Amino acid sequence: MAIEINVIELTERYAKFIISGLTPASANALRRCMINEVPRMAIDEVNFYENTSVLFDEQLALRLGLIPLRADPGLYVLEDECTCEDGCSLCQSTASISAEGPIKIYSSDLVMGDENISVADDNILIVDLKDGQKLLLNAIIKLGTGEMHAKWQNAVVCGYKNIPHVSITDCNDCGRCVDVCPRDVFKCVDGRVMIGDDINCSCCNLCVEACELDGIVIEEDPEAFLFKLETDGGMTASALIVYAVRMLRDKAVRLKSVLERFSH
Ligand code: SF4
Ligand code: SF4
Ligand SMILES: [Zn+2]
Numbered sequence: 001m002a003i004e005i006n007v008i009e010l011t012e013r014y015a016k017f018i019i020s021g022l023t024p025a026s027a028n029a030l031r032r033c034m035i036n037e038v039p040r041m042a043i044d045e046v047n048f049y050e051n052t053s054v055l056f057d058e059q060l061a062l063r064l065g066l067i068p069l070r071a072d073p074g075l076y077v078l079e080d081e082c083t084c085e086d087g088c089s090l091c092q093s094t095a096s097i098s099a100e101g102p103i104k105i106y107s108s109d110l111v112m113g114d115e116n117i118s119v120a121d122d123n124i125l126i127v128d129l130k131d132g133q134k135l136l137l138n139a140i141i142k143l144g145t146g147e148m149h150a151k152w153q154n155a156v157v158c159g160y161k162n163i164p165h166v167s168i169t170d171c172n173d174c175g176r177c178v179d180v181c182p183r184d185v186f187k188c189v190d191g192r193v194m195i196g197d198d199i200n201c202s203c204c205n206l207c208v209e210a211c212e213l214d215g216i217v218i219e220e221d222p223e224a225f226l227f228k229l230e231t232d233g234g235m236t237a238s239a240l241i242v243y244a245v246r247m248l249r250d251k252a253v254r255l256k257s258v259l260e261r262f263s264h
Contacts, residue, residue: 004020005019008226010237010238013231013232013236014229014231014237015228015229015237017241018199020225021224022223022225024162027160029248030245030248031159031227033244034229035154036146036153037145037146037244038073038146038240039152040073040143040153040234041071041093042065042149043065043140044140045061045140045142046060046064046137046140048060048137050134051135052133052135053128053134054130060135066150067110067121068119068234069120069141070117070119071116071234073143076091077090077143078145079091091142092140092142093140094113094140095112095138095139096110096137097109097110097111098111099134099136100135101128101131101132101134102129102130102131103129104125105126105127105128105129106123106124107121107126108122109126110139120232120233121233154232155229155231158227158228158229159227159228160226161225161226162220162226163221163226164203164220165219166185166201168195168216169215173188173191175188176211177211179210180209181207182204183202184196184200185197185207199226203218203220
């Protein structure tokens with residue numbers, strides 16, 4: 001069966017799409033890849049030269065690590081896979097802050113050492129420096145994956161469900177299913193009960209229990225999935241999907257070549 005994708009909604013950071021022709025294992029592999037395996041850049045180490053703000057170094061370092069950075073992960077390599085010994089422009093980059101209060105320091109105040117990296121949102125408050133308080137730091141940015149730490153996770157929401165199908169086999173138009181359905185799947189038109197948009201069905205079975213004629217059937221398509229994906233802006237939703245699909249394809253190609261070598 002050919003794989004088909006039907007995009008329902010797509011914005012820079014959000015995607016809702018139906019993908020059909022997949023096994024449940026493949027759908028789950030795609031979900032896990034988008035969450036855990038597609039790499040991204042994030043602040044990993046912070047060297048503090050001066051910090052007289054109200055926040056401890058560790059608190060500031062944690063905040064800095066969680067600021068979403070926008071960068072093409074294809075331009076960098078994981079530290080463990082780099083051929084250098086002490087860090088190079090392929091496996092790390094820098095960002096710095098030098099400020100004295102009174103001033104509020106936002107994510108946009110990070111001075112990047114690499115023009116290919118920027119913050120996804122300018123207005124994330126890092127710290128409010130009061131009069132005379134100083135902050136001087138240099139941060140090391142590295143490539144990582146969600147498997148290593150949540151700060152390297154591109155997808156903040158990524159889930160799917162099998163596509164539901166609702167059908168009515170017997171009906172006296174009593175309207176109970178219309179009343180109990182929390183997703184407004186049923187509608188009443190001129191006294192007749194009909195099925196509207198059954199893709200919204202959550203398979204809660206409330207309508208099945210309410211129907212005295214046992215006239216409602218809820219089914220799930222085992223090979224079609226409704227995905228919802230949201231990123232934090234480090235990558236666009238469409239770029240994350242494409243990146244994950246390419247990673248899965250490359251893994252499958254590598255596995256195939258290994259298996260072929262063993263079978264000869
Ligand atoms: S509850 Fe059953 S009988 Fe009543 S309107 Fe719905 S499908 Fe028809
Ligand atoms: S299973 Fe739940 S969500 Fe689906 S149609 Fe019935 S009541 Fe609505
Ligand atoms: Zn390196």
